[in-house]
Amino acid sequence: MLSKKSQYAFKALTYLAEKYKEGPVLISEISKKKKIPLKFLENILLELKKEGILDSRKGKGGGYFLKKDPSKVKVATVIRLINGPIAMLPCVSLYFYERCKDCDEKHCGLHDMMIEVRDATLNIVENRTLKDLLV
Amino acid sequence: MLSKKSQYAFKALTYLAEKYKEGPVLISEISKKKKIPLKFLENILLELKKEGILDSRKGKGGGYFLKKDPSKVKVATVIRLINGPIAMLPCVSLYFYERCKDCDEKHCGLHDMMIEVRDATLNIVENRTLKDLLV
DNA sequence: TTATTACCCTACCAAATAAGTAGACTAAAA
């Protein structure tokens, strides 16, 4: 399951995608329009900025805006940044890999199946961007 | 991500699948062989029994055993029982559906994409059984 | 140059969930 934080992130990002190239958008505006707790949203946006997805301007006329074109921001990237691993097991994760203890990956049916699940999921989320989320 | 509990459940179930039709297996044996905390495993097995996947016998010579053939126990079923929803959002879950608040499912790109992800995942886990987990 | 605006940053808190434990109870055999 995606955390609420992730859902908030996607709402905020699609909002900013709609307003791409229209200048900075206030946190408070996003908060109001998308019904996301203001201070929580601040944290999320700041994180997305540090990761290079958003940029911001301070002072009057300031706010947040997408750093890249919406079609360049992959859904998979956002999930990994805010939510964490996409795979269902650490031992099959590409970006958050951890070795199984007490279990031989070479002889584990669950492992093999979870690789398939991971790839099926990646096949979708790696090939979709913020642009695709706009209806 | 699958919880540790789910991973324990799968380890225990594949162990029992290997010993299918060989009579009851002690909780303590599974605990030892699969390195699962004994009391925690008790809870898990009991849950799986209540859900109709396992059966048990008390007293000497007792233990747990699969109620059905390993090829009849779907991976999807086990995940739902022990881990919960397979979908990434409540609003696209088949068995744990919850309506999105503040969001129109008819006009939500994330929603649509998550249905695809769900179906891609289900296509795998609904068509695999404990038997497939044995290497 | 100073007031205002708006993001930046650190730290904290409460609720929920995950992970694991304790101990008494009950049923089946030997």
Place this chain on the structure above:
DNA sequence: TTTTAGTCTACTTATTTGGTAGGGTAATAA
């Protein structure tokens, strides 16, 4: 009737999630 082994209720503890508080800092414009 003793031993064995699962059943059941109820904890405890650790981690994660979802948020809040409040001062700091940078940019803008009067």
